[in-house]
Amino acid sequence: MLDVCLLGCGGMMPLPYRYLTSLLVRYNGSSILVDCGEGTQVALKKRGWSPKPIDYMLFTHYHADHISGLPGMLLTMGNAERTEPLTMIGPKGLERVVTALRAIAPELPFEIRFIELSGQENRFEFPNLPDLHIDAFRVNHNVICYGYSFSLDRKGKFDPAAAEALAIPKPLWGRLQRGETVETEAGTFVPEQVMGAPRRGLKLTYTTDTRPCDSIVRFAEGADLFICEGMYGEKDKIAKAREHRHMTFCEAAELAKKAQVKEMWLTHFSPSLIRADEFMGDVREIFPNSFPGKDGKTTVLRFEDQDGKE
Numbered sequence: 001m002l003d004v005c006l007l008g009c010g011g012m013m014p015l016p017y018r019y020l021t022s023l024l025v026r027y028n029g030s031s032i033l034v035d036c037g038e039g040t041q042v043a044l045k046k047r048g049w050s051p052k053p054i055d056y057m058l059f060t061h062y063h064a065d066h067i068s069g070l071p072g073m074l075l076t077m078g079n080a081e082r083t084e085p086l087t088m089i090g091p092k093g094l095e096r097v098v099t100a101l102r103a104i105a106p107e108l109p110f111e112i113r114f115i116e117l118s119g120q121e122n123r124f125e126f127p128n129l130p131d132l133h134i135d136a137f138r139v140n141h142n143v144i145c146y147g148y149s150f151s152l153d154r155k156g157k158f159d160p161a162a163a164e165a166l167a168i169p170k171p172l173w174g175r176l177q178r179g180e181t182v183e184t185e186a187g188t189f190v191p192e193q194v195m196g197a198p199r200r201g202l203k204l205t206y207t208t209d210t211r212p213c214d215s216i217v218r219f220a221e222g223a224d225l226f227i228c229e230g231m232y233g234e235k236d237k238i239a240k241a242r243e244h245r246h247m248t249f250c251e252a253a254e255l256a257k258k259a260q261v262k263e264m265w266l267t268h269f270s271p272s273l274i275r276a277d278e279f280m281g282d283v284r285e286i287f288p289n290s291f292p293g294k295d296g297k298t299t300v301l302r303f304e305d306q307d308g309k310e
Helices: 040-047 070-079 094-104 160-165 170-177 214-220 235-243 249-259 276-286
Strands: 002-008 022-027 030-034 054-058 086-091 112-117 121-125 132-138 146-154 182-184 187-189 199-207 225-229 264-267 290-292 297-301
Touching: 002 040, 002 199, 022 040, 040 070, 070 094, 086 094, 094 112, 132 214, 146 214, 160 170, 170 182, 199 214, 214 225, 214 249, 225 249, 235 249, 249 264, 249 276, 249 290, 276 290
Parallel strands: 030 054, 054 086, 086 112, 199 225, 225 264, 264 290
Antiparallel strands: 002 022, 002 297, 022 030, 121 132, 132 146, 146 199, 182 187
């Protein structure tokens, strides 16, 4: 399962009731932070989650409302006595931007490792995140910007009858379930002999600061949760959205419909947008399972045969 928390859903500037852009995903004891706008560490503290397990930080782009909270977050992580390396992923120029921001956070008790994105698509897998892969994909903003899609694969079911028929000792069953090949006096056995076909996994797609584009539909296809920018709720702000390379609520809903996602949350609201709920009627006519984001909005994505979302 994946824990998902929309820590901040504001764009451009923080408001007394709305933090700037950030998302936290938790899996297998590790946390992944996407963007780090001003107020992120306060939002994290308010949610009751610790910054210490954040092993990966992903940045969509380097506008201030997406990265201005980074120096304080790094200092907080350092004060939590973190010593494990921290990996950062973002568009070209990441190390230069972070080094500049660290002028006020120069000494940290942990190493920072940088992965800079290039081209239209990048895929990442990490040793401590089994079965999870992350795709970064270019979107259409006025600077280089990426969206991120998290896919948690799920193995097929273990077949005890098949294992017994092959006379595989029970103490070895766990290794086969973990994907290992085992050797015994009776022969060599591989997981494919006792594991069923892969089952449907989980998918989370997050994109913000962009016009609608084909890459979003492609990488969000079939997502359990699609978190998408909705800078403007008003339909008459479409010209402004086009000018600044952002989206309206209804444009985001069209993407959700095309991608056939299960659920959509809107985020990255304009400071002038006070009550997002007022615009959801038109949105739900396009994609019914749409919801306005809010700071601290949380869900648990579970596999199909597990309990529903919290």
